[in-house]
Amino acid sequence: MQTDELAQFSARAQQALGFVPGHDLLGPWVQPMSALATLDPGVALACGLFHQLPEARAYFEQQVAPRVRAALQKAGASATEVDELVQASLTRVLVENGGERLRQYRGHGTFAAFVITVALRLFTNARTSSSTTREASDDGLERLPAALDLERHLARSQHRSHFASAFRAALEALAPRQRTLLKLNLVNGSSIDELAPMYQVSRATVARWLAQSRDALRVETLRRLSGTTRMEGDDLEGLLASLESGFDVSLRRFITEATPSTRSEE
Amino acid sequence: MTPHPPEAELAELAQGAAVEARQAELEAHLERCAACRGVVASLLRALTPPKRWALVDEPLRGC
Numbered sequence: 001m002q003t004d005e006l007a008q009f010s011a012r013a014q015q016a017l018g019f020v021p022g023h024d025l026l027g028p029w030v031q032p033m034s035a036l037a038t039l040d041p042g043v044a045l046a047c048g049l050f051h052q053l054p055e056a057r058a059y060f061e062q063q064v065a066p067r068v069r070a071a072l073q074k075a076g077a078s079a080t081e082v083d084e085l086v087q088a089s090l091t092r093v094l095v096e097n098g099g100e101r102l103r104q105y106r107g108h109g110t111f112a113a114f115v116i117t118v119a120l121r122l123f124t125n126a127r128t129s130s131s132t133t134r135e136a137s138d139d140g141l142e143r144l145p146a147a148l149d150l151e152r153h154l155a156r157s158q159h160r161s162h163f164a165s166a167f168r169a170a171l172e173a174l175a176p177r178q179r180t181l182l183k184l185n186l187v188n189g190s191s192i193d194e195l196a197p198m199y200q201v202s203r204a205t206v207a208r209w210l211a212q213s214r215d216a217l218r219v220e221t222l223r224r225l226s227g228t229t230r231m232e233g234d235d236l237e238g239l240l241a242s243l244e245s246g247f248d249v250s251l252r253r254f255i256t257e258a259t260p261s262t263r264s265e266e
Numbered sequence: 267m268t269p270h271p272p273e274a275e276l277a278e279l280a281q282g283a284a285v286e287a288r289q290a291e292l293e294a295h296l297e298r299c300a301a302c303r304g305v306v307a308s309l310l311r312a313l314t315p316p317k318r319w320a321l322v323d324e325p326l327r328g329c
Contacts, residue, residue: 067312070312071308071309071311071312074308074311074312075308075311075312101272101273101274104272104273104274104275105274106274106278108274108278108281108283108284108285109277109278109280109281109283110281113277113280113281113309113313114273114274114277116277116309116312116313117273117274117276117277117280117305117309118273120304120305120308120309120312121270121273121305124301124304124305128301176290176293176294176297177293179297180293180294180296180297180303183297183303184296184303184306184307184310187300187303188303188304188307189307190307190310190311191314193314193317194307194310194311194313194314195310197280197281197282197310197313197314198279198280198281198282198306198310199282200282
């Protein structure tokens with residue numbers, strides 16, 4: 001047990017608690033938790049919850065639970081679901097398998113983000129199992145060609161299947177990070193502001209990455225299409241014009257039409 | 267399809283705090299797994315504060 005990471009954190013937490021006298025105007029739990037925060041706030045809170053310290057539970061209810069509720073609401077959970085999911089998340093983190101999930105939390109990032117992730121996973125699982133109309137593995141980007149503005153040109157030129165396979169191949173030719181970025185941005189609706197912290201880069205860098213990925217996808221789709229079809233004349237010119245001028249517009253429209261529930265009001 | 271990563275690792279990834287040795291693997295999973303990508307996208311949304319316009323009613327200095 002001495003080698004257990006949690007036990008070590010717990011020892012540090014207990015030690016820190018012992019050195020903290022009195023209380024604070026804001027509440028008796030603030031001072032001890034503030035002291036623990038100088039070590040590692042997330043880990044200290046995790047330890048406190050694991051050892052069922054009332055201060056830790058109070059801190060969780062006041063500081064963490066509201067953020068979990070807000071995240072679930074943004075994700076589309078109803079008021080009833082939110083209350084149930086917050087409690088279920090806490091149970092999952094603290095109780096299931098002897099607190100196995102809690103031990104996976106290493107203090108990298110905030111404890112609130114960890115609990116929010118657990119809650120969102122529960123929410124996703126519940127939605128997936130309760131609905132037969134939503135596919136868990138639904139991957140919109142691969143189905144993108146069907147929703148593009150190019151539809152008219154493709155239908156007319158009878159090269160729809162060629163375009164779809166060229167698009168899929170072009171997508172596969174992108175680097176994994178480019179595909180992940182495009183999917184998060186185009187299918188899941190993650191904004192540049194949201195993506196920048198994830199990659200620890202500036203908004204401008206994410207914007208540049210996305211532009212490069214879109215360009216690479218468009219150019220490679222065109223290259224493969226022209227190599228696998230014998231399109232010529234008006235058909236090819238019409239398709240080229242659509243690809244060049246309407247690609248981004250079509251992508252955005254696709255997001256709106258294909259994934260209407262991925263973003264709530266903001 | 268690989269098993270879903272632990273929630274702790276997805277949270278680390280979303281906050282730019284993933285262990286370096288796991289970063290590429292987590293990103294690769296995210297690219298293939300719509301469920302995990304949905305969780306991370308919702309988490310990113312939750313962690314990003316809403317944009318606020320700066321107040322401009324302060325007097326301009328030097329004018």
